[in-house]
Amino acid sequence: MGKTLAEKILAKKACKSEVDAGQIVQAAVDVAMSHENGRMVKKSFEKIGVDKVWDPERIVIIFDHRVPAESERTAIGQKELREFVAAQGIGNFYDINVGVCHQVLAEEGFSRPGILLVGTDSHTTTAGALGAFATGIGATEMSAVWATGELWLKVPETLKIVVNGKLPDGVYSKDVVLKVIGTIGSDGADYKAMEYSGQAISDMTVASRMVISNLSMEAGAKTAFIIPDKVTEAYVKPRAKGAYEMLVPDPDASYLSEHTFDVSDLEPQLACPHQVDNVKGITEVAGTKIDQAVIGSCTNGRLEDLQEAARVLKGEKINPGVRLLIVPASWSIYREALKQGILETLIDAGAVVLNAGCGPCLGAHEGCLAPGETAVTSTNRNFQGRMGSAQAYLYLASPATVAASAIEGKLADPRKYLEA
Amino acid sequence: MEPVKGKAWVLPDDVNTDVIFPGRYMSVTDAEETPKYLFETVYPDFREKAKPGDVIVAGKYFGCGSSREQAATAIRYFGIGCVVAESFARIFYRNAINLGLPIAVVPGVTDHVSEGEEIEVDLEAGKLKNLTTGKELSFEPLPEFILDLIGQGGLIPATRKKLGIE
Ligand code: SF4
Numbered sequence: 011m012g013k014t015l016a017e018k019i020l021a022k023k024a025c026k027s028e029v030d031a032g033q034i035v036q037a038a039v040d041v042a043m044s045h046e047n048g049r050m051v052k053k054s055f056e057k058i059g060v061d062k063v064w065d066p067e068r069i070v071i072i073f074d075h076r077v078p079a080e081s082e083r084t085a086i087g088q089k090e091l092r093e094f095v096a097a098q099g100i101g102n103f104y105d106i107n108v109g110v111c112h113q114v115l116a117e118e119g120f121s122r123p124g125i126l127l128v129g130t131d132s133h134t135t136t137a138g139a140l141g142a143f144a145t146g147i148g149a150t151e152m153s154a155v156w157a158t159g160e161l162w163l164k165v166p167e168t169l170k171i172v173v174n175g176k177l178p179d180g181v182y183s184k185d186v187v188l189k190v191i192g193t194i195g196s197d198g199a200d201y202k203a204m205e206y207s208g209q210a211i212s213d214m215t216v217a218s219r220m221v222i223s224n225l226s227m228e229a230g231a232k233t234a235f236i237i238p239d240k241v242t243e244a245y246v247k248p249r250a251k252g253a254y255e256m257l258v259p260d261p262d263a264s265y266l267s268e269h270t271f272d273v274s275d276l277e278p279q280l281a282c283p284h285q286v287d288n289v290k291g292i293t294e295v296a297g298t299k300i301d302q303a304v305i306g307s308c309t310n311g312r313l314e315d316l317q318e319a320a321r322v323l324k325g326e327k328i329n330p331g332v333r334l335l336i337v338p339a340s341w342s343i344y345r346e347a348l349k350q351g352i353l354e355t356l357i358d359a360g361a362v363v364l365n366a367g368c369g370p371c372l373g374a375h376e377g378c379l380a381p382g383e384t385a386v387t388s389t390n391r392n393f394q395g396r397m398g399s400a401q402a403y404l405y406l407a408s409p410a411t412v413a414a415s416a417i418e419g420k421l422a423d424p425r426k427y428l429e430a
Numbered sequence: 431m432e433p434v435k436g437k438a439w440v441l442p443d444d445v446n447t448d449v450i451f452p453g454r455y456m457s458v459t460d461a462e463e464t465p466k467y468l469f470e471t472v473y474p475d476f477r478e479k480a481k482p483g484d485v486i487v488a489g490k491y492f493g494c495g496s497s498r499e500q501a502a503t504a505i506r507y508f509g510i511g512c513v514v515a516e517s518f519a520r521i522f523y524r525n526a527i528n529l530g531l532p533i534a535v536v537p538g539v540t541d542h543v544s545e546g547e548e549i550e551v552d553l554e555a556g557k558l559k560n561l562t563t564g565k566e567l568s569f570e571p572l573p574e575f576i577l578d579l580i581g582q583g584g585l586i587p588a589t590r591k592k593l594g595i596e
Contacts (some may be wrong), residue, residue: 034576045458046457047456047498049459050459053459058595060595075455083457083458100544132495132496148499148521148524148528148529150528150585150586151528151585152522153586156587157589158589162472162575197444197491197517197519199493200491200517200519200520202521217553230491230494230519306457341497342506371455373453373454374454374456374457393449393495394448394449394471395450395472409572
């Protein structure tokens with residue numbers, strides 16, 4: 011019987027000739043990432059009582075959730091971690107001027123095909139876009155990884171998702187993955203791996219693929235792969251920090267279920283309050299009044315996202331009742347958008363540009379909402395209370411849909427701004 | 431492992447980590463401090479009414495959302511004896527096990543337990559007894575590896591043992 015990509019990678023990392031879904035294995039970790047919550051990992055690590063981490067080269071610390079520090083408490087936490095990485099000789103440390111962890115892992119060559127990458131952040135699944143078995147774990151678990159370099163994992167069953175067709179202009183990978191989550195439900199892939207394939211996926215850039223692996227977590231996925239191909243290798247090869255292997259699933263692998271989509275006629279999709287699987291097409295919800303519009307995050311804060319937003323906003327002004335916040339996913343994207351004049355277009359339209367990082371995405375730092383307010387955002391979670399008040403309403407959409415909505419002051423279809 | 435006995439607090443489906451432990455307190459990293467914010471936004475009176483040793487009974491997909499360990503930490507340090515749910519989100523489930531917080535997946539539990547009833551959960555035997563109504567439910571016990579982790583008090587004591595640190 012053939013093997014899924016999850017089974018192949020975990021067999022390799024557990025040093026076994028093969029493993030099957032359902033088995034519990036002890037697996038060796040290639041990359042272990044934490045952000046500011048590394049402080050919690052450090053506390054647990056100290057409780058274990060070893061002096062040195064297992065391998066400083068494989069540990070990555072990236073500050074992104076509250077950069078620069080918004081409070082004294084955060085400042086103290088960041089200071090402690092800076093001292094810790096210096097004392098442990100952890101060279102892969104990225105301070106407040108680099109970007110969101112999942113984007114930085116890819117840009118810096120940590121996310122690679124065939125490796126086991128764990129992070130103390132649920133959207134660690136993002137690295138699956140480059141063929142890594144990548145999954146979020148808790149701080150206690152990470153402290154054991156820091157001490158021993160391994161962790162227990164249950165080999166997941168896999169959902170096969172085939173996306174056929176060609177995406178129309180104004181419709182993006184965000185719309186595709188929202189459609190998938192709306193179909194299978196927010197727990198449709200709980201404990202499971204997902205493998206995405208099909209023409210529409212092969213046609214996507216790495217940036218677009220990362221949206222899919224990132225958001226698949228919102229269907230519960232333990233890990234979400236885009237099967238590695240030429241596009242993957244072209245991205246990974248020049249930046250890889252360490253070995254990788256272009257593992258792919260066997261053609262006769264056994265899947266829990268298969269789901270096929272055709273996206274040639276897909277319209278822009280939105281996840282409506284307060285669940286990511288409450289997905290509707292733009293025609294159904296257009297006209298809903300908004301107060302804030304956010305473009306950014308590890309989901310949709312990449313260069314192509316800012317480019318599409320600028321395409322919509324060029325020569326336009328945002329509605330005076332709306333606050334438009336732009337949060338580049340990384341410092342290098344920020345600089346490139348600056349160089350290409352994209353930020354100028356956005357600012358001319360009335361946008362406020364924030365530091366590269368998580369920004370308003372988790373409602374901890376900046377851009378919070380008041381009770382009764384509504385926002386449309388290119389991020390990945392619309393839970394009650396996620397962006398400030400628990401009495402606020404969040405719609406998730408593509409950057410183009412967010413930009414079009416900012417112009418009109420209400421949820422709007424971006425396609426009319428992209429014609430000609 | 432001894433069976434856990436306590437009063438049931440019933441929660442709905444899809445209780446996410448933002449509901450359990452709001453994102454704005456994520457900079458709170460002292461385990462002992464986390465229960466102060468447990469369920470603050472959506473069930474503000476939970477902390478006054480519930481007592482250590484009580485049992486949370488939830489619907490499907492309990493703990494969905496972020497990987498924030500504080501969600502499981504806050505429940506564990508509040509002193510909840512066990513979390514029983516129709517199903518759990520993966521990261522919460524792992525965090526609970528790694529923190530030594532007893533949990534059980536019991537299909538149908540929300541149909542047979544109401545708020546305030548006394549229940550007893552035997553993780554090893556895979557039995558849940560509603561002491562108020564007498565109803566008994568069986569569930570698949572956790573794999574031995576995992577029961578052992580919970581029994582040892584979680585991953586930190588287990589790792590210490592593995593590394594030979596006493
Ligand atoms: S941008 Fe949002 S979803 Fe992404 S890592 Fe930051 S807080 Fe999490």
